[in-house]
Amino acid sequence: MSDRTASSLPLKDPLAPQGPSAFERWWLKSGFVNLLRISGLTVFLAAWEISSRLGYLDPLFASSPSLIIEKLFDMIRDGSIWPHVAASANIAGIGFALSVIVGVPMGLLMGRSLTIRATLEPFVTALNAAPQVAFLPLLIIWLGIGISSKVALVFLGSFIIMVVNTEAGVSQVDRKLIETARSFMANERQIMMKIVLPSALPYIIAGMRLAVGRTLVMVVVAEIYAATKGLGYLIFQAGGLYDTAQVFVGVVVLAAAGVILNAFLRWLEKKLAPWQHVQGS
Amino acid sequence: MIEVSNVSHGYPGRDGTTFFRALSDVNLTIESGTFVSFLGPSGCGKTTLLRIINGLVIPTGGEIRIDGKKVTGPAPDRAMVFQEFNLLPWRTTRANVEFPLECQGVPSAERTKTANRALTQVGLDRFGDFFPHQLSGGMKQRVGLARALAVGPSYLFMDEPFGALDPQIREVMQVELMKLWDNDRKTVVFVTHSVDEAVFLSDRIIMFGTSPGRIIADLKIDLPRPRWQDDEAIKTSPQFVQYRNDIWKMLKQQLHQMPAA
Ligand SMILES: Nc1ncnc2c1ncn2[C@@H]1O[C@H](COP(=O)(O)OP(=O)(O)OP(=O)(O)O)[C@@H](O)[C@H]1O
Ligand SMILES: [Mg+2]
Numbered sequence: 001m002s003d004r005t006a007s008s009l010p011l012k013d014p015l016a017p018q019g020p021s022a023f024e025r026w027w028l029k030s031g032f033v034n035l036l037r038i039s040g041l042t043v044f045l046a047a048w049e050i051s052s053r054l055g056y057l058d059p060l061f062a063s064s065p066s067l068i069i070e071k072l073f074d075m076i077r078d079g080s081i082w083p084h085v086a087a088s089a090n091i092a093g094i095g096f097a098l099s100v101i102v103g104v105p106m107g108l109l110m111g112r113s114l115t116i117r118a119t120l121e122p123f124v125t126a127l128n129a130a131p132q133v134a135f136l137p138l139l140i141i142w143l144g145i146g147i148s149s150k151v152a153l154v155f156l157g158s159f160i161i162m163v164v165n166t167e168a169g170v171s172q173v174d175r176k177l178i179e180t181a182r183s184f185m186a187n188e189r190q191i192m193m194k195i196v197l198p199s200a201l202p203y204i205i206a207g208m209r210l211a212v213g214r215t216l217v218m219v220v221v222a223e224i225y226a227a228t229k230g231l232g233y234l235i236f237q238a239g240g241l242y243d244t245a246q247v248f249v250g251v252v253v254l255a256a257a258g259v260i261l262n263a264f265l266r267w268l269e270k271k272l273a274p275w276q277h278v279q280g281s
Numbered sequence: 282m283i284e285v286s287n288v289s290h291g292y293p294g295r296d297g298t299t300f301f302r303a304l305s306d307v308n309l310t311i312e313s314g315t316f317v318s319f320l321g322p323s324g325c326g327k328t329t330l331l332r333i334i335n336g337l338v339i340p341t342g343g344e345i346r347i348d349g350k351k352v353t354g355p356a357p358d359r360a361m362v363f364q365e366f367n368l369l370p371w372r373t374t375r376a377n378v379e380f381p382l383e384c385q386g387v388p389s390a391e392r393t394k395t396a397n398r399a400l401t402q403v404g405l406d407r408f409g410d411f412f413p414h415q416l417s418g419g420m421k422q423r424v425g426l427a428r429a430l431a432v433g434p435s436y437l438f439m440d441e442p443f444g445a446l447d448p449q450i451r452e453v454m455q456v457e458l459m460k461l462w463d464n465d466r467k468t469v470v471f472v473t474h475s476v477d478e479a480v481f482l483s484d485r486i487i488m489f490g491t492s493p494g495r496i497i498a499d500l501k502i503d504l505p506r507p508r509w510q511d512d513e514a515i516k517t518s519p520q521f522v523q524y525r526n527d528i529w530k531m532l533k534q535q536l537h538q539m540p541a542a
Pocket of ligand 1: 292293301303321322323324325326327328329330494
């Protein structure tokens, strides 16, 4: 009797952990969401393509996914896109690097020293609230129409984000850890490097992710004026010629750069601040 | 020897003009090589006094002398173990233990050696590469203890080190602390809320009262040592029970004297 009951049960170990299978867990955690993401994007691109082919959208104004891809491959094949990518990457790279190099130490100092914070706060607040693109004419007057004024605009926009985020990170540092360090005879420099900086690191990286977005905006804006190459230049020149496909090529390249850099920084954050992700999962 | 002379301490009140008296005129001498506990109700200034003795806080009145020298800040021969462990989450167990040695400029190879030795002392030699979040509460506090031992302190200050642990682990840690302490009999100042813990560990118990924080009793505990070999026998001995009852009586009197608690 008991034998038959046992054999009629499903072939599962009753002591094995119950609950969703590995596939179900994957599906619930990321599979379903990813499917929605992909299908949403696919429907949008398909609708765009079809409306353009059937004449509901004028390709001259709205272009179409296939036209954009064709244009992109043409520009890659004849190499005409690379000088623009290189010029923009150069400005973005230098500007972004400078904003991290200057912004992080400034944020650390402002977070740790009341004197420095009180002195610099009015400038930081004003610059953060102002639309920094408005400084471009001044930067061009001061630095000329070369790369310097463009780098300066990128810097102005991005470094302020780094300062504000780093300072916020410093204010979150556990005071008990600072006292612990003091009790073990750490000096101010050691407290900064061994306690404050590692604690603030997740905030600093979050700031870098925001700053990447700001950097790309500033590069495009800076290249509208007095530029002869760069993705911003490419976009606005194409716009003037009603070459909508080329406008979109510029936009797509910039968006791809943004997405890739963001993913890289997320990866870096997990790598450098693994303890941050432990509690939640 | 630790000499606490006429120490008072006030914290600035919330409105910035008033003054909250956390400690009032504390006098105390602690002989080297003794295990002393601070016992008393919450808010009576035990942590404050411990931080003052360690040099983390400068008292608003009076002074501390350790081995005759006036305390003006933390020193390398004093180490602290904290109630909430205060480990650095981004460092492994070993790197956490190395932290104070780094701050004192000890070369890397020697640091690692000292840290490994300290981890072995607390029974965590196999966990050097673990991160704090991978350890249980008891293990975290062993790391806290190893970190303090690594600097080779003459004075060990422990602020409710076992307060965050469950009762079983707590008793295990008490026995292990006794075992470690018997090796070199450092001067230990140990803050606790637990009467049993204080009696079991200490040579001497300083009892504190509130408003303002002050010493209300100073008891010598004459239980045989070593105490780690048969801790159950000690905890059930008539002497132990007597000490415990006496202390409870005093604590209850304190409560009666307090204005409408
Ligand atoms: N940084 C501070 N600023 C203002 N008041 C404080 C500060 N630290 C402690 N106090 C006050 O001083 C009094 C004594 O605090 P302390 O932490 O020394 O007590 P304790 O005896 O250690 O208490 P517990 O047993 O709860 O840890 C308390 O009333 C507390 O509110
Ligand atoms: Mg306390």
